Amino acid sequence: MEKRECEFENLEYQRGFGNHFRSEALQGALPNGQNSPLHCPYGLYAEQLSGTAFTTPRKQNFRSWLYRIKPSVGHEPFQLYSSPSLNFAGVIDKDRFLTTPTQLRWKPLECPEHPRDFVHGLFTMCGAGSPFLRHGYMIHIYVANKSMEDCALANADGDFLIVPQQGRLWIKTEFGKLQVCPGEIVVLQLGMRFAIELPDATSRGYILEVFSGHFQLPDLGLIGANGLAEVGEFETPVAWFENKHCEAGFTIFHKFGGQMFSAKQEHSPFNVVAWHGNYAPYKYDLRKFCPVNTVLFDHADPSINTVLTVPSEKPGVAVVDFVVFPPRWSVAEHTFRPPYFHRNCMSEFMGLISGSYEAKAGGFLPGGASLHCCMTPHGVDATTYENTISATSQEPVKVSTNALAFMFESSLTPQVAISAYNSQQRDAEYHQCWSGLNSHFALES
């Protein structure tokens, strides 16, 4: 384990968001001046991975060229993969999803009793849209305790934004290796093959899977050229490969149309010696987020904390936003500082990586989740409300020190996976956190 530890602890990354990167694990492995030479250096195969349509305007066009020992197509036919321990639901159907406007909250999903890897540890919470129509999203939680061995997963339905909450992820990809720790996020886009090793006893986290397109940095508008997530803080792996022949067979899991397929091949898919392009996985440390917020009075909308967004065709309306609630100073005067009571036309799924969330005095735990759908009323619980209005001073305070909460916010209204709704972790008493909100109405103030 010690050797592996250093392998993943001391990884080198390339910095930037959406850059055109060039990376070689062997010097001279990238062809000179063209993408498809008749003979590639080292006898490699050239293969393009297109993350957008060939004809997408240049600014939003994502593709990479991979130079590999054998091409990806060298595998046996895909078969539908079924296993009693597969838990995710990938398409919205009435047998597996229900519709409810009720405020929902879950306690943290528990560690599996039996060994379970990332693929078998996926548990779907909710979603909207369809991977066939390439529009919508799905939210999953993973709980796993075993590394993926001699197998890889590729998602042909959408991009995965993974938010680890507990346990490090050691991720091998066709583009190189990444270590992702709680507090960081990683984006593994459509089609990229990866395998996740779990060096810690249990791993848990959240996944936002988006069918509609790729994540972008939000525009900063009047904020100016700086602030929020800094372009240079996103990290992409450098080329790394293994020339591994696996007699027993290497399994490629391929999530397609909301179902899992598998195919066998005799070689490791992590055989890319060099690559170049702007379509590559990346990670980001949420602790590097530079919050911008109220400095005099009132509560800014949470959109001010957007890290990444997948825009819809409507100006300013996201298919999904990934929003973080980082530690920050709260300084507003004559202001109700915690989140306001509200009803939102967007739907809000929240998770907690560590610490506690400023809107809830209890019940919302690290590893837990909540869902407030379109127009479902919500806000601070009664205890937080009473504590806030009875405080005698409004000195500046550091909120959420050591805490990290986040929200997946969508303009598409989700349906809830029946297995998530029926799970023991769902807090059937959630609504009671608001039952102590008494009237303070008085005709004379």
Ligand SMILES: O=C(O)Cc1cc(O)ccc1O
């Ligand atoms: O509901 C929530 O807790 C998320 C949220 C936070 C905030 O500061 C303002 C609005 C909002 O929806």
Ligand SMILES: [Fe+2]
């Ligand atoms: Fe909200």
